[in-house]
Amino acid sequence: MYLSLHTVRQLLSVVDAIAGITDPQRFPESCLHSMCDLLASDSVTYHVKDLHTGKAHHVEFRRLSGPPENGFRPHRVTLSVEPFPTLHATVVFSRHARPFSDVEHDVCELLREPIASMLRRVRSDHLVDPALRDGELTLREQEIVRLVALGRTNVAIAHELALSPRTVAKHLEHVYRKLRVDGRTAAVARVLG
Template identity: 45%
Template structure:
């Protein structure tokens, strides 16, 4: 697959992952797009809630497997792809690229998308981040130091199970 179709397939997977809310959505929106990106005969997953999911249903008769381990808020999940041919470095790199999208989708299916407990100050800072404010602007408006803003954001990231300000703003905006 040339770079343009790979990018198209990766973007389709990200869009499909964002649409996932139920286990049925995984089969409709995520697994087929994952198979388009990294060709495979089937996908098996153990969700963050411990539920076992399979697509297209029965376990495929593939001789090669690759597992993607996911972690969120102390919980673990795993996605396993099966196929007859070995997985190469390109396949593994693509799986690393889409790993956060797989984690987000499985987290929502497990009910991890439930309302989170942020303090009023954390919510206010996150709302300012979502509007595009810098740490310096937030600190100035709230009368606190930039370092304090950074500490609040660290706590927000931990609570939401994300690693950056964009993901945090999107996570709360989608929830």
Template identity: 40%
Template sequence: MNHLTRNDFASALQVLAQIEAQAVDVESFARATVLALNAYVASELTTLLDCDLFTGHRQVMGLTGVRVGADEIACFDRHFFEHPLVLHHGMDGGLQARRISDLVSRHDFQRSALYGDYYQRIGLEYTIAVPLFHDHRRLVSVVLNRRGLDFNERDRERLELLRPHLAFLYRHARQAPALQTGATPPPVARPAADVSAPGLTLREEDVMHWLACGKTDAEIAALLSISPRTVQKHLEHIYVKLGVETRTAAVMRALAAADHDSHVLPTVGGPARSPLPRQAG
């Protein structure tokens, strides 16, 4: 069920703009994401976790004034391959934001060694994870934790709304050091989305589609058989029509407009349409 409102889309846009303005590398992305999400979905502990799916160890990033001790981290690592969210996102390839309670009953979770040795020890009860990157070796997720009240479906939908765009910003933050040194950045998965907004031409919708997939101007030009300069002109027109100044903001504003028109949550990350090249312009 769609619990999202226009205010949720507006808040998501603000969160992404805040992160985009501060994320120049992975560490700054982690800090900015934790700070922005704390005001977006309430959480006692929010972190960016970079998990090694071979060794079962994780790197905890983005903590602001909160420290998880070495003993607690080691305890979590001992039960790494039992964690419902690690199994779902890391092993089974789950793509969407999920709560532990989506995957295992409260009764069974409280009886697990993971809960007794780790969650009960640090005083946390409920967890939701937002996967940003996954390959055969690594899983990177934003993880939010609470004590007294589980995340509800609206919380999950709000985080899922952000997920593909956070993944896009994470990818660019990860590539930034390599781009600065001229090295070839590691390959990463690209999100897919189908977005449109009132007032856009068919060609501008094509550009918006590939923009949401994380394509560069040159890649969009090649896909649509137009010049990079023409792509830039289309983007200028899109920004004016949507009242935004950045690529991420354009995608979020288009999603919000589509939601308002259809009253149905846009399927971000779902099957992408493949627009056929039309005449340049």
């Protein structure tokens, strides 16, 4: 796949914006406009549904005020993101002028993991007991406990945080000592309390 330097810069800008999201409700206002620009779309729609609670959120960013005069159906690219089994998000890019190219489909696919990662991270932020955020655990230890609570192995945590598995194990030893627990299950039970 060949991407122009301009497209790579736009893609990196969008990925950086997604990575900076701390509240999933801010994702549409922070990123849909730049995602629309990235794929030269007329509109982009973001729909997310929590299958556990049944709550849904739907936002659309539209560059044009209405459909074109020719009345043809728009061309679409759909990106489905499932960061975990109980949450499903969909991003739909639409435009009337011309179909999306294979490269544009590939660029769209490159957004899947950053969006999924943001949704996992934001959700895991809510898993840690607020009492533990007040200094009992370091930020890195909190991050590791959140990933353990999501069912990640030491190797997966190491890969996600760019650490070695031994470093993750050492952090977990410190967590167990600070929380006065014997292992992963007990640490997660304490955190989710």
